Amino acid sequence: MLKLQAIISFLLLSGCLFSACSKDPSPDDAANGNSPQIIRFMPTTVQSGDTLRIELKNFSQTYTSDTSASRKDIVLIGTVPATVLSANQTTLSVSINALHRSNKLIVVIGKDTAISKDAVIIGSGSWQKISTCPSGNRTNPSVFIFGDSAYYGFxxxxxxxxxxxxPDFWKLNLKDGSWVKLFDVAVSDPLYSECVSFQVNGKAYISFRSAANQTWNYTAATRTWARNSSVYNGSYFLQSTGSSSNYALIGASDNPAANGKSGFYQYDATNNSFSYLADITDTAKSPIITGCMVGSDFYFGIRQELVNGAYNQTRKFYKFNTATKTYTRLSDLPELFATWSASFGFSYNGSGYILNDHRLFKYDAVTNSWQRKQDFTGFPALSVNYYGSFEYNSALYVFAYNDSQQVTELWKYSE
Structure with missing residues (x-):
């Protein structure tokens, strides 16, 4: 029986192959099913120290020693004990001891090469549960922070x-984790439940979707609310908000089926006024926008677009330049990030992040690229939504709602 050594390597540039390995399978090989293949690997996400189980097919039975690990364009991350491969299929197990950014996993055995289509490389980061939120389950809350206190309600x-x-409103002491109920708001309009919040110039603002489209500001020092004199005119409020020193952006859209607008409202704290900014012109009208501020610009994705009367899922991602009031289409979200269901965007450490279900992605505005980060581990996949976030002591705090358990929890993410 023949002994072999298998080397598993990641491409540092996803479109680049190293010369000594076999070329991409020809169309004839692919059609005949004769090219080396990675059938599957488990788990589909890997971290340093994990064991990766790979099922391979169509590798030849004649091997020579492979020294490609010494080349600069690949990194040795694991080896397979000597074994015997059949011509049809085998299962290998390796220990991962190094990780690099890539969306492709390459398996090299002798002169044969197989390239996966859906490798997932997870970067750094950790999640920690901080608290179960009071007053039962809650979606679409208003969230903001002053000093060592976070505010949560509606x-x-x-x-x-x-x-x-x-109608209830709460304060969380971030030092000791205690909750204090502040007050209830007497509301009869159910649309008060649909609100977004933002902070500008030391005040917190909450805009409610109601018949009057009311906006209120909260002063933490005096624990008082004041009605703003200016309101926006949109029919639909959505999740996305972002703010700088003097203004805030709110992602909003009217009913797209009725040819309504999809774009942003800007709140100017100096003039206490709302104004509608440019429509999104590069896509069909979208009912939902998710994104975050990075610097002075807003980065966002379209969950769905209305095309010929039907809503289609999309991975489109854009930048809205607040100075020029223009939109630029950027790199789509990674292939794995196929839908925008249960998605939530936020800014953290000067970068943009988007949570989709349990998956977390970081966007690098300089390189226009995405990186997979540590998955959210609080709830099972396909059962979580996110509502509100804030930064505190170099960590990010996210409110997560579990559909099956109907509970809202506060989780901390740090890198």
């Missing part, structure tokens, strides 16, 4: 078998 939840607007 939104909507299930009460007595019905979905209803929630």
């Amino acid at each position: 939104g909507m939840g299930f009460r007595n078998g019905y979905v209803t607007g929630l």
